[in-house]
Amino acid sequence: MIWLGWRLQRTETLIAAALLGLVAVVLVPTGIEMAHAYSTDGLSHCLGFTKGSPTCGDVIGSFEQRFSPYTALVDWFTLLPGLIGVVLAAPFALELERGTQRLAWTQSITRRRWVTTKLGLAVGSTAIVASALILVLVWWRQPLVKLDGRMDGGAYDSQGVVILGYALFALGLALAIGAVWRRAIPAVMVSFVGYFVARIFFDTWLRKRIASPSSLTWRASDRDPLQLFHSWVISEGPSDSHGHFLGHIKVFCAPGQGVCAFPKRPDYMHALYVPASDFWSLQLVEFGMFAGIALALIAFAGWWTLYRE
Numbered sequence: 001m002i003w004l005g006w007r008l009q010r011t012e013t014l015i016a017a018a019l020l021g022l023v024a025v026v027l028v029p030t031g032i033e034m035a036h037a038y039s040t041d042g043l044s045h046c047l048g049f050t051k052g053s054p055t056c057g058d059v060i061g062s063f064e065q066r067f068s069p070y071t072a073l074v075d076w077f078t079l080l081p082g083l084i085g086v087v088l089a090a091p092f093a094l095e096l097e098r099g100t101q102r103l104a105w106t107q108s109i110t111r112r113r114w115v116t117t118k119l120g121l122a123v124g125s126t127a128i129v130a131s132a133l134i135l136v137l138v139w140w141r142q143p144l145v146k147l148d149g150r151m152d153g154g155a156y157d158s159q160g161v162v163i164l165g166y167a168l169f170a171l172g173l174a175l176a177i178g179a180v181w182r183r184a185i186p187a188v189m190v191s192f193v194g195y196f197v198a199r200i201f202f203d204t205w206l207r208k209r210i211a212s213p214s215s216l217t218w219r220a221s222d223r224d225p226l227q228l229f230h231s232w233v234i235s236e237g238p239s240d241s242h243g244h245f246l247g248h249i250k251v252f253c254a255p256g257q258g259v260c261a262f263p264k265r266p267d268y269m270h271a272l273y274v275p276a277s278d279f280w281s282l283q284l285v286e287f288g289m290f291a292g293i294a295l296a297l298i299a300f301a302g303w304w305t306l307y308r309e
Contacts, residue, residue: 009091009121016084016129023077024136030070031140037063038143047146060147071144075154077137081130081163082195085170086188088126092118093178093187096305115302122171123298130167137163149230149276153203156232160283165290170195172297179301202286208234210289211282213272217243220269231273239270 038044041063046056064071095101101114137158141150150159157163174191181187213234218225226233238246274282 009088009125012087012090013125013129015087016125019080019083019087020129020132020136023080023133026070026073027136027140030067034067034070034140034143037066038146043143043147064144064147067144071154074137074140074158077133078154078157078166078199079196080133081166082170082192082199084129084133085126085167085172086174086191086195088122088129089171089174089178089191090184090188092122092175092301093182093184096179096182097184101305111306115305119175119298119302122175123168126167126171127164130164133167134159134161134163150279151230151232151274151276156279156283157203160280161287162283162290165287165294166195166199168294169198169290169297172294172301175301176297176304179304207282207286210285211274212278213274215243215270215272217241217268217270220267224269226271226273230276232276234272234274236269236271236273239268241268243268243270245270 041059043059043063046060095118141155141158145155145159148155150156170191173194174188177191177194178184178187211232211234216225217239220238226236235245240246
C-alpha cells in the first residue's frame, strides 16, 4: 500500500522537488558569492559596531545594497511552504474526486489503512521537502543574520521551524477542503488563498500579540541601543523619562509667511521590542499554533473520509 501510495503521488512529489530545486539554483550561487564577499570585505570585524562606526557603516551598507535584490526575492519564498503543502495534498483530493479509493476498499485494503497511508505519505513528504527548504534558506542567509539578526520579518519567516509549520498548515487545509469538496484543483486553489490570508493575518496582527515584548527608554541624544542587539521593534517613539509616549510631533507654521518651526527635540525615546534572545521561544509558539491547526485539519480529513464517504 505504501509503494502504491507513493506511485500515486509521485508526480506531485516531483513538482515539490522541482520547486526546491529551483530555489537551490537561485540561492546556491548567490549564497556562495555572498559568503565570499562577507569574508573578503572583513565584515566579521564590524559585528560589534554594526552601523554605528562610519567605516563599518559604509562597508555594511555597500554589502547589503549589493545583495538587496536577492534579499527581496527570498522574501517572496515565504509562499513556497504553502505551495509545497497544497501540491502534496492534491493526490488525496484527486482520488476522492475520481472515486478510485472505492476500488482499493473492495480489495484487501481497509478504509482505515488506506486513509492512514495516504495521509501519512502526504505528511512525510511535506516534512521532508520543508526541512530541505529550511536548510537551504538558513545556509543562504547566514551572513545577513550575523549583520542584522533574524528578528526582521523577512528573516524570521525564513529561519527556524516555522517553515515546517507553514507547510503542514497548508497541507492540512488542502486535505480538509479536498475531503469535503472532492474537487482537487479548486481545493488546491482555495487552500493556497486561505494559506496566504492566514499568513498575512499572523504576520501583521497576531504575532506581535502572542509575543512578550520588553520596554526600554533611552536619551534621544544617545544611539538607538536596539539596533545593536538586533531586536524586533514593535513600536518606537518620543517619550518622557518614564517611558510614556508623547504622540506625534507637530510642526507649527506661521500663517501666510511660509515659515515653519519644529518644537524642541524630545529628550527621551521609548520602544516596545522583542529581544533577539526570544527568537526560538517565539518560533516554537508559532510553529505549535500552525502545526496544531494542521493536525486538527488532517484528522478532520481522515475522519470525514472514513465516516462520511
